[in-house]
Amino acid sequence: MLFNSADFAIFLPITFFFYWYVTHKNVAIQNVFLVVASYLFYGWWDPRFLTLIIFSSFVDYSIGLNLSKSGNPKVRKALLFTSLLVNLGLLGFFKYYNFFVDSFVDAFSFFGREIGAQSLNIILPVGISFYTFQTLSYTIDVYKGKLKPTNNLIAFFAFVSFFPQLVAGPIERATNLLPQFFNKRTFSYTNAVDGMRQILWGLFKKVVIADNCAKFVNIIFENYPEQSGSTLILGAFFFAFQIYGDFSGYSDIAIGVSRLFGFSLMQNFAFPYFSRDIAEFWRRWHISLSSWFRDYLYIPIGGSKGGKLNKVRNVFIIFIVSGFWHGANWTFIIWGFLNALYFIPIMLLNKNRINTDSVAEGKLFPSLKELFQMLFTFLLTLLAWIFFRAPSVTDAIRYIENIFSDSFFSIPSALNEWLLTIALIIFMVFVEWIQRSKKHALELEHNQLKKPLRWAFYLAVTFSLFWFGGAQQDFIYFQF
Numbered sequence: 221m222l223f224n225s226a227d228f229a230i231f232l233p234i235t236f237f238f239y240w241y242v243t244h245k246n247v248a249i250q251n252v253f254l255v256v257a258s259y260l261f262y263g264w265w266d267p268r269f270l271t272l273i274i275f276s277s278f279v280d281y282s283i284g285l286n287l288s289k290s291g292n293p294k295v296r297k298a299l300l301f302t303s304l305l306v307n308l309g310l311l312g313f314f315k316y317y318n319f320f321v322d323s324f325v326d327a328f329s330f331f332g333r334e335i336g337a338q339s340l341n342i343i344l345p346v347g348i349s350f351y352t353f354q355t356l357s358y359t360i361d362v363y364k365g366k367l368k369p370t371n372n373l374i375a376f377f378a379f380v381s382f383f384p385q386l387v388a389g390p391i392e393r394a395t396n397l398l399p400q401f402f403n404k405r406t407f408s409y410t411n412a413v414d415g416m417r418q419i420l421w422g423l424f425k426k427v428v429i430a431d432n433c434a435k436f437v438n439i440i441f442e443n444y445p446e447q448s449g450s451t452l453i454l455g456a457f458f459f460a461f462q463i464y465g466d467f468s469g470y471s472d473i474a475i476g477v478s479r480l481f482g483f484s485l486m487q488n489f490a491f492p493y494f495s496r497d498i499a500e501f502w503r504r505w506h507i508s509l510s511s512w513f514r515d516y517l518y519i520p521i522g523g524s525k526g527g528k529l530n531k532v533r534n535v536f537i538i539f540i541v542s543g544f545w546h547g548a549n550w551t552f553i554i555w556g557f558l559n560a561l562y563f564i565p566i567m568l569l570n571k572n573r574i575n576t577d578s579v580a581e582g583k584l585f586p587s588l589k590e591l592f593q594m595l596f597t598f599l600l601t602l603l604a605w606i607f608f609r610a611p612s613v614t615d616a617i618r619y620i621e622n623i624f625s626d627s628f629f630s631i632p633s634a635l636n637e638w639l640l641t642i643a644l645i646i647f648m649v650f651v652e653w654i655q656r657s658k659k660h661a662l663e664l665e666h667n668q669l670k671k672p673l674r675w676a677f678y679l680a681v682t683f684s685l686f687w688f689g690g691a692q693q694d695f696i697y698f699q700f
Contacts, residue, residue, distance in 0.1 A: 221261050221262075221264040221265070222692070222694065222695070223422075223423070223426070223470065223473045223474075223477075223695075224423060224426055224427055224692060225692070227264065231257075231260075231261065232477065232480075235257045236480060236481070238253060239253060239254070239257075239481060240407055244405075244407075247401075247402065247403070247404055247405070248374065250405065251374045251375050251378045251401055252374055254378045254382065254383075254401075254481075255374060255377050255378050255381060257383060258378070258381040258382060258383035258386060259381060261383040261386070262346070262347070262381065262383065262386055262387070265346050266343070266345075266346075268343075269345045269346060272310065272314075272345050272348070273345075273351060273380065273381060274377075276306070276307060276310065276351065276352065276355055276380070277355065277376065277377050277380040277381070279302075279303065279306050279307075280303055280307070280355040280356075280358055280359050280376075280380075281370075281373060281376045281377075283299050283300075283302060283303045283359055284358060284359060284362045284369035284370065284376075285369055285371060286299055287299050287300075287359075287362050287363055287369060288362070288368070288369045296363060299363070300359060300360070300363045303355075303356065303359040303360075304356070304359075307352045307355060307356050308352070308356075310348070310352070311348055311349060311352045314343075314344055314345060314348060315344055315348065315349065315547075315548055316544075316548045346387050347386055347387030347388060349545060350385075350386070350387065350388060350389050350391055351380055351381070351386060353391050353509075353512055354379075354380060354391050354392055354394075355380055356516070357391075357392075357393050357394050357395075357512065357516070358376075358379075358394035358398065360516055361393070361394055361395055362394075366395060367394055367395050367398075370398065372401075372402070375398070375401040375402060376398070378401050379392075379394065379397055379398045379401055382397070382478075382483070384473075384474040384475075384477040384478045384481075384483075384485070385474040385475075385478065385485055387695075388467070388470045388471075388474070388695055389470075389471060389474070389488060389506075389508050389509070390471055390474065390475070390485050390486050390487075390488040390507070390508035391508040391509055391512055392485060392486065392508065393486075393512075396484075396486065397483070397485070400482075400483050400484070405481070405482030405483075406482065407482065408482070411479045411482075412479060412480050414476075414479065414663065415475070415476040415477065415478070415479030415480050416476065416480070417476070417660070417662035417663065417664075417678070418472045418473075418475055418476035418479070418659075418660045418662060418663075419472065419473050419476035419477060420476075420662060420678065420681055420682060421469075421472055421660055421661045421662045421681070422468075422469040422470065422471070422472025422473035422474075422476060423469065423473065423685055424469075424648070424681050424684060424685065425464075425465035425466075425468060425469035425472065425648065426465060426466055426469035426470065426473070426695070427685050427689040427690065428465075428644055428648075428684055428685060428688045428689055428690070429461055429462070429464075429465035429469075429641075429644060429645060429648055430461070430462045430463075430464075430465035430466035430469060430690075430693070430696075431689060431690030431691060431692065431693045432640075432641045432644065432688065432689075432690035433458040433459065433461050433462035433465065433641060433645075433690075434462050434466075434690065434691075434693045435690060435691065436454075436455065436458050436637075436638055436641065437455060437458045437459045437462050437609065440452065440454070440455030440458070441455060441459070441609055441610065441619070444615070444618070444619045444622060445618070445622065447622070447633065448625075448627035448630045448632065448633060449622060449623045449624060449625045449626075449627045449628035449629075449630070450627060450628060450629065450630050450631065450632045451627075451632040451633050451634075452619060452622055452623045453623055453628075453632075454632045454638065456602050456603075456605060456606050456609075456623075457602065458638075458641070459605055459606075459608075459609045460493075460598070460601065460602050460605050461645050461648075462696070463605065463608070463609075463696055464489075464492070464493065465648070466693075466695055466696045467489070467506070467695070467696060468488070468489035470695050471488035471489055472489075472660055474488075475487070475488070475660075476660075486507065486508055487507060487659055488506060488507050488508050489504065489505065489506070489507065490503075490504040490507065491504060491578075491652050491653075491655075491656045492504035492505040493594070493598055493601075493649075494578075494579050494594055494652075494653065494656055495575070495579075495594065495597050496575045496579055496590060496593035496594055496597060497566055497571070497572075497574075497575055497593065497597055498559065498562040498563050498566060498597060498600060498601075499563060499566050499567070499571075499572035499573070499575070500575040500576075500597075501597055501601060502559070502563070503576075509542070509545070510542075513538050513541065513542055514538075517537070517538060517541065518534060518537075518538045521534055521537060522534055524567070528568060531567060531568070532564055532568075535560050535563055535564055535567060536557070536560045536564075538560075539556040539557065539559045539560035539563065540553055540556045540557060540560065541556070542556050542559075543555050543556020543557070543559075544556070546608075549611075549612075550612070550613050551607045551608065551610055551611070551612060551613055551616060552607075552608065554607045554613055554616070555604050555605075555607045555608045558603070558604045558607065559604055562600050562604075578656050578657045579594065579656070581657070603620070606619055606620060640688070644684075644688060648661075662678070662681075664677075
């Protein structure tokens with residue numbers, strides 16, 4: 221079920237009504253209702269997906285209980301290994317089986333030997349990468365003693381399947397989200413209103429920005445050999461805002477919907493295109509995944525400890541694994557490799573933690589130095605995004621080669637058709653720049669705008685969904 225669909229527009233108010241007016245007297249009943257609603261939401265794509273998420277939930281629930289009963293280090297390690305094997309095994313089979321088979325065949329073909337291997341017609345379950353990492357955080361934290369395992373099966377299943385963030389995050393930690401299912405929830409008008417604002421801005425970024433950019437991105441990337449260099453630059457620019465509007469828009473909607481039901485999720489995006497270096501970008505982009513890899517992979521393999529070679533190795537591991545997490549294609553691995561190359565010089569110079577505050581804090585305009593830093597960081601991410609979007613590494617390289625052709629300084633083709641979308645992007649950037657120190661762009665305080673102006677602004681954003689909304693597109697991160 222898509223957030224930007226008529227189905228969800230019906231599903232949400234009905235679920236909200238039953239949650240607060242029928243099941244509100246008992247937390248256990250509320251949790252049962254959330255599990256049923258979440259399974260309905262998830263099974264809307266394909267009911268067969270439910271089997272997998274129920275199995276994965278039951279495995280980690282059982283392993284958590286057994287970890288609490290055993291003090292034997294060998295047994296505990298075996299239980300943790302079982303969780304890793306089951307979860308990553310399922311993820312690997314559904315997401316990477318064909319990738320490994322095809323790469324194996326290509327490797328032998330490269331050396332002149334043809335071998336027969338059959339790919340399978342495997343349907344990738346929506347959101348499997350997200351809920352797999354969420355359940356793994358539970359098992360690992362229980363193993364490390366950071367979290368006590370729960371014996372409440374329903375609460376655990378609700379934690380894994382919580383519908384607002386189930387299919388595209390944020391990837392919540394069990395230490396944050398799971399305890400919330402044991403607390404009595406009381407409706408907060410203030411939180412609900414602010415949640416609605418965040419939902420509205422998330423829909424704007426998805427429907428108005430991402431979906432409009434998508435149609436131009438598809439045309440340009442699918443026909444890049446015939447496009448001018450300037451048009452290809454514009455195509456990469458549109459994709460940068462398509463993926464940002466699409467993914468951060470989903471996160472805003474997920475967080476806002478969660479607040480309607482009395483839950484608090486972690487911030488997943490913090491205006492990343494205002495970053496002054498690539499390290500800051502990764503502290504602001506897909507925060508839940510970046511921090512997950514930091515805590516459960518980067519630090520355990522040594523992190524920034526040890527010599528320079530160890531630090532460089534660990535950075536490459538974390539970024540390449542991050543790229544591979546995104547999809548079964550060499551383009552994602554190259555994307556991760558490029559980001560590692562961007563990051564390593566900053567790390568070796570010990571400058572990866574110098575930009576931890578908001579840019580131009582307390583000022584309306586950035587300094588020339590900050591402006592240059594933001595533009596340079598954005599251009600680096602723009603180059604990497606080409607590999608992320610291209611269907612193959614060869615296509616990405618040719619796309620970049622064609623940018624630097626004789627038509628580099630020409631006027632982009634069909635520019636008149638794109639001016640409205642560019643203007644909408646500028647509007648979004650302006651609003652987010654003003655609000656860059658807030659949790660989301662519509663977190664307006666009373667002293668910023670008077671009530672009539674605030675409502676006029678909210679109505680304008682709402683009507684823009686209908687006036688300027690592009691053709692409905694699936695969320696990009698559903699494929700991951």
